[in-house]
Amino acid sequence: MIERRTFLRWLAGSSALPLLQSACGDNDETVRAFPQGVASGDPTPDGVLIWTRIESVNEREHVRYELAADPDFRRIEGTGEVVVGGETDYTVRVELTGLAPATTYWYRFTARGATSEIGRTRTAPDPEADVPVRIALASCQDYGGRWFHAWRTLVDRDDVDFVLFIGDYIYETIGHLAAKLPPGRTPEIPDGLELDDPLKGQRAALTLADYRALYRQYRMDPDLRAMHAHFPFVAMWDDHEFANDCWQDHATDFDDLEGDEAEPERRAAASRAFCEYVPVRATNAVQLYRNVRWGKHVELVLLDERYYRDDDVVPEGPVDAAVGHIEANSAFGARTFVIKDAFDPREAAKLPTMLGSAQREWAITALHDSTATWKVVASPLVMAQMVVDLSGFAQLPAPFRQRYYFKTDQWDGFRSERRAFLEACADLDELVVLSGDLHGFYASTLYADFDAPGAPIAPEYGVSAISAATVDVQLDAVVAGNRLLSGLGLADLIPQYDANLLATNPHIAYAESTRNGLAIVEIGPEALDVQFLLVGDVTSPEASPAEVVAFRTPRGWRVSGQPITRLSIST
Secondary structure: OOOHHHHHHHHHHOOOHHHHHHHHOOOHHHHHHOOOOEEEEEEEOOEEEEEEEOOOOOOEEEEEEEEEOOOOOOOEEEEEEEEEEHHHOOEEEEEEOOOOOOOEEEEEEEEOOEEOOOEEEEOOOOOOOOOOEEEEEEOOOOOOOOOOHHHHHHOOOOOOOEEEEOOOOOOOEEOHHHOOOOOOOOOOOOOOEEEEEOOOEEEEOOOHHHHHHHHHHHOOOHHHHHHHHHOOEEEOOOOOOOOOOOEOOEOOOOOOOOOOOEOHHHHHHHHHHHHHHOOOOOOOOOOOOEEEEEOOOEEEEEOOOOOOOOOOOOOOOOOEHHHOEOOOOOOEOOOEEEEHHHHHHHHHHHOOOOOOHHHHHHHHHHHHHOOOOEEEEEEOOOOOOOEEEOOOOOOOOHHHOOEEEEEOOOHHHHHHHHHHHHHHOOOOOOEEEEEOOOOOEEEEEEOOOOOOOOOOOEEEEEOOOOOOOOHHHHHHHHHHOOHHHHHOOHHHHHHHHHHHHHHHOOOEEEEEOOOEEEEEEEEOOOEEEEEEEEEOOOOOOOOOOOEEEEEEEEOOHHHOOOOOEEEOOOO
16 A cells, blocks of 8 residues: 555645645645545536545544535535445445536535545536537556556646546556566555466456555556546446456456466456446446437447457467467467457357447447437447558568457457447447557547448547557567567567558558557537547656647548548647
8 A cells, every 4th residue: 555655745746736735735634534535427417426535443434525516615515424334445425416417516525524635527418408528538547667647638627528438447467567666656455366477467456455455556646636536537447457358257367277267256356346446326236338428419338348248269278370379378369469360260150249239239229319419439449450460571480471460359359249230330420439458549440341341430549548558568578578479570570560550451540559648539519529648658757748649530521431530730
């Protein structure tokens, strides 16, 4: 657990300081009583959920809350009291109702003689209100040896309606990718699963106490605290809230070395901690897929792409050279760098599902039933096909000169269901997909069949990671840690990754796989505008100004056939 003095030192050096000072000043009692700050989430036209956690010294804690129409709390809109205990790790969740639509509110909590910092939140507009929406799109925040200063690009903005966080709020492993973990930025867990692997990490969260400990540490980060105090969140999980590349209640920590990795108790612990610490309306009886209506123009459909999915097509255990799986008990050739021509017929024969039939049909129906101008799918995983073509690299041995799927853990591994889903949505005008997970920025056009593209169906904008290792860093670590891969000279090909991706996949209009950051998505009656905000080195606590790369999808783009236009931006 991070010490309070360390947290105060971070506050002193952070650009989040003005926001937090305005709320709680230098009050040690506030930090001591409410170390994870405040948060809000899942706004509706008449309500919102507010959250905090009290650092308890008692078996039960009485926590009062106040809601006001002004930041000085002169116009109190509501008050109440809740009692919390160890069964929720002293987290407080209050679902407020009866509020006015499209209205900014301020809230705070009182307990143990201390008052929390002040949070600001906002309700959604009436479903027929003709108003635009501005969304901050983010994913993948890794705490170990990395900093969250990408959030600082938003700290002075008042024009963001909510943050859409689409996965990997925490990372369950410690020391993965051989990361250097400095004092004060090293996650700690009380129990843990021993991994002792330079790529997978030293240990992984295993128990409810482990997952709670990670959330407590992450939520003490000053930049993340500032964001939660400033904006409501709409959040979805991906894999690292439980286990890397997970499916249902199965982990992949040992890649079949120890047999099936079904871990229902661990999955339940991870889900419970997520619902305790992330401001979502779901409880431990988890169904996270849902839709959010924001005025007349936006229907947001959030997909859960982990809890209902099938196992990967290629087992990680036995060697299977036909698909590139050249080492037993490895993800290489099973979930990453899988030979496309061999994989495709296997996937077509197995027909795995990522969504499950109930969620898939719900999503298709929700999109078709919506009267909103724009139908926006929040997909934690990238939908666009991503093939890397190594056939032209003469320095590689002939068996390795193939076309590879970069990751079949994403939608490329479920291409039949992707095709069915996109075909079912092909009649929808102004369909857009927002995605994350890959730790790179991508702008793509989606087709039902990427190998024989017909009419384009939707644009997709994929956001990079707040702080997790970008694609180039991941590839460097994987190749350097594998004697066979490094011996093939694959390290020399990593700087060519984006150029290869663009040349091999004409549906990808933009690829930047070396930068962290987030995105701003502005949606109005006539266009959807996206700004990728590319930040500097996240392995240093020092932030630098963001570089902006902008795109537009105009309403009615089917007439021109151009769903993505790059814009000129002066920064």
